Amino acid sequence: MATLAPKVLASKSLAAWIAPVAHWYTNLAGYRKYGLKYDDLVIEETEDALGRLTPRERFDRAYRMKRASQASVLHAPLEKADWTKPQEDVRYLRPHIAEVEKENAERTMWDTALVTRK
């Protein structure tokens, strides 16, 4: 995923400018009002990556999904106390996805590698 985030975060002044806008934008997306985390929405999820969550993480994820679906059926966000707090909105799945993608890339590399004897 191409992103400018590391570059922005590297510069203190730039981060101070952009962070409030980013937080405003994230809240505007609305998923936090339904108790979800950002990584509940990523579409690159694979069975391999989900399988690497701890049992607790897997249970919590399923719980958030069910609660959000129910709220969606009711056409109303959750109570404010149940909204995802910014500090809770961690990227719990992204590292696993990155690892699986790296493994797949390595497998492709070995499958197509040309070996030359030195």
Added chain:
Amino acid sequence: MLAARASTRRTVTQRVNSAARSFATVVDSAGIKVASVDNNQPTSSVTFLLKAGSRYETKPGVAHALKNFSFKSTANRSALGTVRESEIYGGVLSASLSREHLALTAEFLRGDEQYFVDVLSSILLTTRFARHEYNEYVLPTTHGEISSSTPSANPSFQAIEIAHALAFHNGLGSSIIAPPHFEHHVSHEDVRDFAKSIFGNRENLAVLGTGIDQGKLVGLVEKALSGLGGSAPASSSSSTSSKYFGGETRVQADSAHGHGGPQTVFIGFGTAGSPPPASLSVLSSYLSPTPSLKWTSGTSPIASALASSGVPASVKVVYLPYSDAALFGFLVQGANGEAVAKAGKIAVDALKSVSSGLKGDEWKKAVAKAKFAAASTLEGREGLVQILGGKVLAASGPSTAAAVEETIKALDRVDESAFAKTTSELVKAKPVFVAVGDVASLPYADALGL
């Protein structure tokens, strides 16, 4: 007849001894013991032998899980990378577990030693012990090995495993196969901690090479393992010294289709003390009913008694020496409990009649057979690693140069009186008796005269 051939026998002995002298010496390289044998064969092998067998394990099943964790991803290579790179070099990687040792072995063509020593040392230094690898690779493999060694799938293996538990209780009695639901109390962190405690001390490691120059191997090992057990070495792995107990147990084993494995009985006799007396290997070679020539019945007392009685059962002599104990016994297998009882009685009677000692040609025959078995085991890579490695790890200093020669020379020194003493003591102790199969029809120990 043997006396007439004494001169031939002497030359055989000399030849065995002179071959033994070409075995490599053990070099203590910065605390790591390295030994290598080079007979100019086209392939080389390097084995890292670790004191990580089941007798040292902290929880039941940890040693087995650690064996299956070998060659998984490390800091520099993924598990897939290790496999594919080794395939490109044409090498074979393997891990094997015994009660005392974990052996990580690489076999490869001459000249590729640098890469393979690097692979083996990275296992020790930087294996990641990732949780997902534990769940995705280690657990399925371990469970596969567990289910192929259940009492109904492999009665002979289970009989000997249970016999170890009865004979030596904790320590040496721990099974090399993990218990069926071990993952509930053994996590990847437990395996990692166990590995760290073993890998963290150089005294737990011996490096053995075949087909590789000693100096070259020492150089590679020194370079690759310079970071091992660095600033704060873990304590050397220890387990309570073995004591022999003995006892009797019966395990019901039946297959779903009614035609499972054979009915099995293991009758064992153990001793504690290091090293195990050489006369035990003479005893096992004398009693072993395996004939020297195929399709004959052999001249062992058990073989001839079995052949004349026509009992549909087989007897195998099992002799398992360890660093500070030994288990000797008979594995009796047959189609039904009655046949097993008869064959077991034959085996026990044969052992009892030997316990008064062997005389003349019988004695010479047994010693020659034992010597040949020892020498030919030492010729193969696996036998060499097992015997030399055990001696190298057990010794404290680099003074183990003669360790391998010693194995064969010890048999020269055994005499009839020592043999009679060892055997009668063995028989006097409380035996181990394990019955696996249809326990209703299998005999009890007293029925065999024990």
